[in-house]
Amino acid sequence: MKKLKVAILFGGRSAEHQISLLSAKNVISSIDRELFEPILIGIDKAGKWHLKNDSMDLLNADNPKLVSMSKGGAEVILSHNGNDHRLISVADGTPQLEIDVIYPVLHGTFGEDGSVQGLAKLANLPCVGCGILGSALGMDKDIMKKILRDGGIGIADFFTFRKGSAKNPSYKEVIEKLGNELFVKPANLGSSVGVSFVQNEEEFNKALAEGFEYDRKVIVEEKVTGREIEVAVLGNDNAQASVPGEILPKSSWYSFENKYVDEDGAALAIPAELDEATTKRMMEAAVETYHLLELSGMTRVDFFLKANGELIVNEVNTLPGFTSVSMYPKLWAYSGIPQKELITKLIHFAMDRFAEDDALRN
Structure with a gap:
């Protein structure tokens, strides 16, 4: 069976560049190489694409604040010419590798906000995760909150x-x-x-x-006082929710340092200690949020659970962290989908959605 060539994009121009590197490292180490051939593309902070070797070769890989992409790698761009799914050398314009699907592991702007998703659409390529609209809605907290509020989902004022x-x-x-x-x-x-x-x-x-x-x-x-609970969602039209997991930060709120720098900055309780009715209600609310915001592929929905039982959606993350300490893969691992299988599912969901869209009349 021919392996799908998966272009894994990492780094990028966002302030979340470093976290993207750590997430991508985890994805690359877990992808099923019997099914997929990963093509590694590092995007530097100036936005240039560099075709890397089979290894990411990160500098300061153990420090989330100082981790960086090694220099080197031929500079490339993606062809937008119809079905010519090739990477093109910037140096001499010659075609390089052909790719089958884009897997952006890009957190924040220029990756999670619909930018790369639009690029994939122009190139007529499947793209892992949410599409242009869902990515943009999930990224913009102002618009997201207004849509959820109008849809009857609880939000912080x-x-x-x-x-x-x-x-x-x-x-x-x-x-x-x-x-x-x-x-x-x-x-x-x-x-x-x-x-x-x-x-x-x-x-x-x-x-x-x-x-x-x-x-x-x-x-x-x-400020909303409540338990911080997260639910992972996976799929397209028939999306499913993971068991909820709880964040137990040492400090009064879940900061960057708690998430990535201090290994003991927060405990993750998976599953969250909830009664059956609350667990069911939270999982249903996560899927409802997913559909209200036109999301697909994957998303993490972050809740506050108030003492009176009220659920508040704090935010959604359409390209959630995939580091070794990230909640999204951990939630699915507990829910019965180990990381290698999870990545395979995400790629297949992208291929399925692309095929459905491609079959529509233009």
């Missing part, structure tokens, strides 16, 4: 601030509605990059300024 807008609310207006314990987040980032917890006006203004370094829109949310 929030304000949206726009860079340079005279219509942004004052600090007084914010705390009158949301209280003085607030989270300030760039609208289009993940992995807790650029996120601040603030309790006074000075901290608030500083956090806004930091948030605007990453995005033109910044979300200011009320």
